[in-house]
Amino acid sequence: LSNKGTRTERELFNKLWEKGYGVMRSPASGGARKHQQPDILFSDGDMLFAVECKSTSKKRVYIEKKEIKDLLEFCKRFGSMALIGLRFDREDWVIIDPGNLVDTGGKNFRADKERAMKKGIDLEKF
């Protein structure tokens, strides 16, 4: 994670906390860890949500399929719901269902800004 990624993730953490959710951040990302953890885990005291986060200054952002695979493995063990958190420059965080990612055919999925802003899940609705 870049410093910017860390800063914007803290933004999401605080936002969720202020809405009353329980929130936990994982240690700084890195490929070195044996068992990957989602960037943020949050809960309303009943359901549990695991979020993989991406910040970008572009209009699209790529997420390795391996990251999604790890996220789903984590969610299976925790009984949590997998979510993708996206932070596009000059926008607020938007949270989408991984089903809204586009398969590039290669080793990545892609999130497009326009689609994400439209498909974003309203945090108040959980």
Place this chain on the structure above:
Amino acid sequence: LSNKGTRTERELFNKLWEKGYGVMRSPASGGARKHQQPDILFSDGDMLFAVECKSTSKKRVYIEKKEIKDLLEFCKRFGSMALIGLRFDREDWVIIDPGNLVDTGGKNFRADKERAMKKGIDLEKF
């Protein structure tokens, strides 16, 4: 956390993971964070357990009441059960209910090795 604390916590992480639990570690401990997180959060896919960890070479170990207060606040938001993980030298990790801590009358609770080893919760039983 000392390096030793970090190393022994990784031991507990791996042990829980190998037993099939979902496990998440919090970023390195430190008083600087605004919202404290438990050292380890784990789940059997249904119930969720938040563990505050202590390693010691002594026969007793102190835990600030503030830490327990933060742990309970976290658990309230997550709907998780609060646990204390203790790692005494030359022993395996033992997990106890916070109710087995002794109130020192001051700003700490205390965990005694002998009592903890007797009251330890069997992880297989969750």
